[in-house]
Amino acid sequence: MRNGPTWFNVTSLVLGFSFLYLPIVLLVIFSFNESRLVTVWGGFSTKWYGELFQNQQLLDAAWVTLKVAFLSASIATVLGTMAALVLVRSGRFVGRSLFSGMIFAPLVMPEVILGLSLLLLFVAMDQARGFWTVMIAHTTFAMCYVAVVVQSRLVGFDKSVEEAAEDLGCPPAKTFFQITLPIIFPGVIAGWMLAFTLSLDDLVIASFTTGPGATTLPMKIYSQVRLGVTPEINAVCTILVGLVTIGVIAASLVTKRQQVQRERDERLAFGPH
Amino acid sequence: MEDTSKAMPVPKRSLGAWGLIAVPYFWLLVFFLAPFFIVFKISLSQIAIAIPPYIPTFDLSEGWSAFKDNLAMLSFDNYVWLTEDDLYWKSYLSSVQIAGVSTFLTLLLGYPIAYGMARSPKEWRPTLLMLIILPFWTSFLIRVYAWIGILKNEGLLNQLLLSLGLIGEPLTILNTNTAVYIGIVYSYLPFLVLPLYASLEKLDISLLEAAEDLGCPPWRAFWQITVPLSLPGVIAGCFLVFIPAVGEFVIPDLLGGSNTLMIGKTLWVEFFANRDWPVSSAVAVILLLLLVIPIVLFQNQQQKMAEKDA
Numbered sequence: 001m002r003n004g005p006t007w008f009n010v011t012s013l014v015l016g017f018s019f020l021y022l023p024i025v026l027l028v029i030f031s032f033n034e035s036r037l038v039t040v041w042g043g044f045s046t047k048w049y050g051e052l053f054q055n056q057q058l059l060d061a062a063w064v065t066l067k068v069a070f071l072s073a074s075i076a077t078v079l080g081t082m083a084a085l086v087l088v089r090s091g092r093f094v095g096r097s098l099f100s101g102m103i104f105a106p107l108v109m110p111e112v113i114l115g116l117s118l119l120l121l122f123v124a125m126d127q128a129r130g131f132w133t134v135m136i137a138h139t140t141f142a143m144c145y146v147a148v149v150v151q152s153r154l155v156g157f158d159k160s161v162e163e164a165a166e167d168l169g170c171p172p173a174k175t176f177f178q179i180t181l182p183i184i185f186p187g188v189i190a191g192w193m194l195a196f197t198l199s200l201d202d203l204v205i206a207s208f209t210t211g212p213g214a215t216t217l218p219m220k221i222y223s224q225v226r227l228g229v230t231p232e233i234n235a236v237c238t239i240l241v242g243l244v245t246i247g248v249i250a251a252s253l254v255t256k257r258q259q260v261q262r263e264r265d266e267r268l269a270f271g272p273h
Numbered sequence: 274m275e276d277t278s279k280a281m282p283v284p285k286r287s288l289g290a291w292g293l294i295a296v297p298y299f300w301l302l303v304f305f306l307a308p309f310f311i312v313f314k315i316s317l318s319q320i321a322i323a324i325p326p327y328i329p330t331f332d333l334s335e336g337w338s339a340f341k342d343n344l345a346m347l348s349f350d351n352y353v354w355l356t357e358d359d360l361y362w363k364s365y366l367s368s369v370q371i372a373g374v375s376t377f378l379t380l381l382l383g384y385p386i387a388y389g390m391a392r393s394p395k396e397w398r399p400t401l402l403m404l405i406i407l408p409f410w411t412s413f414l415i416r417v418y419a420w421i422g423i424l425k426n427e428g429l430l431n432q433l434l435l436s437l438g439l440i441g442e443p444l445t446i447l448n449t450n451t452a453v454y455i456g457i458v459y460s461y462l463p464f465l466v467l468p469l470y471a472s473l474e475k476l477d478i479s480l481l482e483a484a485e486d487l488g489c490p491p492w493r494a495f496w497q498i499t500v501p502l503s504l505p506g507v508i509a510g511c512f513l514v515f516i517p518a519v520g521e522f523v524i525p526d527l528l529g530g531s532n533t534l535m536i537g538k539t540l541w542v543e544f545f546a547n548r549d550w551p552v553s554s555a556v557a558v559i560l561l562l563l564l565v566i567p568i569v570l571f572q573n574q575q576q577k578m579a580e581k582d583a
Contacts, residue, residue: 009392012385020408023419083297102301110520112537113557117308123325124311140304201412204522218414229422237415244410
C-alpha cells in the first residue's frame with residue numbers, strides 16, 4: 001500500500017476546499033470594491049465600511065443581535081450542561097427517553113416548525129413578542145447543541161476522581177465546581193461559542209418569534225438581500241465572517257494549549273509507568 | 274445519541290439531583306413539547322379576522338360549557354384543504370425530491386473529500402478537519418448570499434465563462450432549481466464530510482494491504498472493502514443533509530425561482546404573506562409527520578453504531 005497523498009486525493013481536497021472557500025473569499029474581496037456595481041471591479045476602497053457606521057438601523061440591529069446571542073448562549077450553556085449531566089450521570093428515571101428525545105429532536109427539526117410552534121406558544125400565553133421571546137426561542141434550541149457537545153466531553157471522563165472526592169466527604173455541589181466543571185470546561189466553552197454563533201446566525205426562528213423593536217441583524221440582512229446584492233451588505237458579512245474566524249481559531253489554540261497542559265499534569269500526577 | 278440507561282443502576286437521589294433533572298426537563302416541556310400541541314390544536318381551528326387570527330381561542334375563564342362549545346368547533350377542514358389544493362402536496366413531493374437529489378450530489382462531492390482527508394498524512398488532518406468545520410461556524414445566510422453574486426446573469430461565473438469563450442450568452446442559473454441544488458450542497462457539505470471522515474479514518478488499512486497482496490486491483494478493493502466499511506458514515510451523513518434540507522427555507526427563497534416549490538417556503542408564505550395561521554399549522558404538522566420516519570431511522574442507526582463501538 002502506498003503511503004502519502006496520491007494525486008487523486010490531493011486534487012479532490014484542493015477542489016473541495018476551493019468550492020467551500022471561494023464564494024466567501026469573493027464576497028470579502030468585493031466588499032472592498034470602489035464601484036457600486038457589485039460584480040465589476042472598480043478599484044480598492046474601504047468606503048462601504050465607513051458607510052456602515054453611519055447606518056443607525058444596522059447598528060441597532062447588530063446591538064440587539066449581540067445582546068440576544070450573549071444572553072441566550074449563557075442561559076443555554078447552563079441548561080445544556082445540566083441536561084448533559086442528566087443524560088450521562090443520572091441513570092434511569094421516569095421519562096428519560098422523552099428527555100433524550102427532546103434533546104436530540106431540535107437538532108434535526110426544520111427551523112420553520114420550531115419558529116412557528118414557539119410563536120403560537122407565545123401567542124397562547126398572551127406574551128408580547130420582542131427581545132425576550134427571541135431570547136427564549138434561541139435558548140431552547142441552543143441548549144440542545146450545548147448538551148450534545150458537553151455530553152461528548154462527559155462520556156470520556158474518569159469518574160473515579162469524582163467518586164474519590166465524594167468518598168472523602170466532599171458535598172456534590174462542591175465536587176461539581178471543583179472537579180467536574182474544570183475537566184469538562186473546554187466542552188462548556190465550545191458549547192457556549194456554538195450557542196452564540198447559532199443565535200447570531202439565526203434568521204427563521206427570530207423572524208417568527210420577534211416583535212416590534214427587536215429586529216436582528218440576520219433579519220436586516222435578509223430584507224436587504226431580497227432587494228439585491230449591495231456592497232454594504234458585503235461589508236457587514238465580511239466583518240461577521242472575520243469575527244467568527246478569529247474566534248474559532250483563538251478557541252482552538254486555547255483548547256490545544258489546555259490539552260497539552262492537562263496531559264503534562266496527568267503525567268506528573270500518575271508518575272512514569 | 275446513545276442510550277446507556279439500561280446499563281445504569283437507579284441511584285438514590287438527593288433533592289439537588291432531582292432539581293438537576295427538573296430544570297432542563299421543565300424548560301423543554303414548556304418551550305419544545307407544549308408548542309407542538311398548540312400547533313396541532315390551531316391546525317384544527319379556522320382562520321378569522323381577529324387577534325390572534327384564528328377561532329376558537331380557548332379561554333378557560335369562560336367556563337366549562339364555553340370550553341366544550343369551542344372544542345366542537347375544531348375540525349379537520351384544513352387537512353382536507355391540503356389534499357384539495359395541489360400546491361401543498363406538490364410542495365411536499367418537490368421538497369423531498371430536491372432534498373434527495375441534493376443529498377446524492379453532496380455525497381458525490383463529499384466522498385472524495387472525506388477520503389482524501391482520511392488518507393492524508395496524520396499531521397495534516399487536524400488542520401483539514403478545522404477547514405471543514407470553519408464554514409459551519411460562519412453565517413448560513415451569508416454563505417447562501419455569497420452565491421447570488423456568483424450565479425446571477427451578470428455574475429462572476431458568467432463573466433468567467435464568457436471571457437473564456439466557453440459560452441456565447443450568459444447562463445440563467447440563479448432563480449432555478451440548479452441554484453437551489455448548488456446552495457444545499459454547499460451549505461450542508463460539512464455535515465456529510467464529518468461523519469464520513471470519522472468512519473473512513475477508523476478503517477483498518479491492513480485490510481486493503483491484504484487485498485493488494487492477493488492481487489486485487491485498487492478500484493475493486495475500494496468497492497468491496499472501503500465502501501461497505503464506510504457505509505455507516507455515509508448513512509449518517511446523508512440523513513444529516515436530507516432531513517434539514519426537506520424543510521429548508523432560506524436557500525429556496527434566495528436562490529430558487531418562483532417555480533421552486535419547497536414546503537418550508539410554502540409554510541413561510543402561508544404564515545407571513547397570507548396570515549393563515551391554521552393552514553400553516555396544518556402544513557407544519559404534516560411536515561413533522563413526514564420527517565418522523567427518517568428521524569427515527571437516523572436515531573436507531575446512531576444507537577446501533579454506539580452499541581457497536583461500546
